[in-house]
Amino acid sequence: MSTPNISEELKKLVELQKMDRQIFELNRKQAEVPVLLEALQKEFEDKKTTYKSLEESKQKMQLRQKEKEGELAAKEEGIKKSQGQLGQLKTNKEYQTKLAEIESLKADKSIIEEEILKLMDEIEQAKSSVENEKKALGGEEKIYNDKKRVIEEQSKEMQAALQALEGRRKIASADVDKKILQMYEHILHGRGGVALVSVINNSCEGCHMRVPHQVIHEIKMYHHLITCESCARILYLEEDVQP
Ligand SMILES: [Zn+2]
Structure with missing residues (x-):
């Protein structure tokens, strides 16, 4: 795989x-x-x-x-x-x-x-x-x-x-990777239909808690999915997903 x-x-x-x-x-x-x-x-x-x-x-x-x-x-x-x-x-x-x-x-x-x-x-x-x-x-x-x-x-x-x-x-x-989809859907149902949130002004769009620079850095590496430390939703950066 x-x-x-x-x-x-x-x-x-x-x-x-x-x-x-x-x-x-x-x-x-x-x-x-x-x-x-x-x-x-x-x-x-x-x-x-x-x-x-x-x-x-x-x-x-x-x-x-x-x-x-x-x-x-x-x-x-x-x-x-x-x-x-x-x-x-x-x-x-x-x-x-x-x-x-x-x-x-x-x-x-x-x-x-x-x-x-x-x-x-x-x-x-x-x-x-x-x-x-x-x-x-x-x-x-x-x-x-x-x-x-x-x-x-x-x-x-x-x-x-x-x-x-x-x-x-x-x-x-x-079309989504099976394991990623499974993780996404698990969060989706546990978090009222919102599993994926962007980081806006260094804050989580889902829970508005501050996202540390280190975490933002980890997101930018794109080695694996990074979740919010407070609400456990998957984080992404708006500018990185533009088509
Ligand atoms: Zn959050």
Whole structure:
């Protein structure tokens, strides 16, 4: 096995790293897609909750109206029954008592009637609130679907870009010395998609720590790959990889 030409290998790695930065960035964005979609859905579900609670409260009032109408019918029945009994009473005292009973039933009846009227008003208001909320929700649903579609389309575009990049990467990486590629990829996955960094103003581009002159000298020798003492990424000099 021949010794790789380090300078040439570095030039290949620079190209590979350009692609890998994009690949890592696209993968990071793709991983966010389900989180974004879930948040969007939750936001819409929360808006549905307002509509549901308004609808429920309207139904409760309608149920209460039915109950009150039942009570009203019972009172009317009671009044009719007591009025029918009036003719069969023997004493004036019994008669007066029955009349008082009828009056009391009538008073109860008129209270229930007022309650029913009040409920009917409230139900009318509730119905209009439910209608308004339903319309608003229709608008929200459209916004939700539009936003969802945008995210899904972007995700598809990213997927296509990723596939293209990965195809190009496969070809480019086949040309790199196997051991160097292995080392590069090991660092790449351990260091968030950045394995190769340049030395800028005597500092590591990856971690910004100072790179000693001796290390820069070693890079320039091109005997083997030199890594940063702080972040362990492979170092290169921009001016030495110009085509
Ligand atoms: Zn570093």
